[in-house]
Amino acid sequence: MPSKEDQILKVLTEDLQRLEDIHACMVARKNLEGIAPITEEFKKEVMEIWEILKKTMDDFFDVIAHYSEFGLDKVYFELGKFDVMFFILPGTDTALVAIVPALANRGLLEVEMENARRKIISIIEGK
Structure with missing residues (x-):
């Protein structure tokens, strides 16, 4: 059985990173x-401002x-031409984070992020 880290990485790559x-x-x-x-899989536009984003x-x-x-539950901020979306894992100092274009369809992305967060919580809780 894959480790929890591998399962979470699969959610990130297959459920979220595939989205344009x-x-x-x-x-x-x-x-x-x-x-x-x-990080090489991140889009190059993000890499140009990675240090200030961090x-x-x-x-x-x-x-x-x-x-x-x-x-x-959620925190958003805009930095230049990007939005950073934090979907917090309940009761922790950890979050599912996505960096998206400032003009992206936030409603659609919120649905995808919430679905991914639920999967990640389920993996962490061993369900």
Whole structure:
């Protein structure tokens, strides 16, 4: 049986990264510790601003760590021509993160992100 990490990586690559508007995705916490497809698979537009994205995302993980226990569920921010979507894993300092174009269809992406989050929670809980 594949490890939990391999199962989560499969959700990221097969359910999310295949979508045209997902430039990068990962399950991460502060300092981008977590599970992500290899960064070479991220779209090149994201790689051009990766360092500033990492720094900005770390700041948001501080907020997530402080407020997830109170029911913080989702966080979004815009950075230049990108939106970063955080779907928090309940009661943790960890989130499913996607980097998408600022003008992407957020409604469709939210449905895909929520479905992926549910699968990931199920994998983590061993169901």
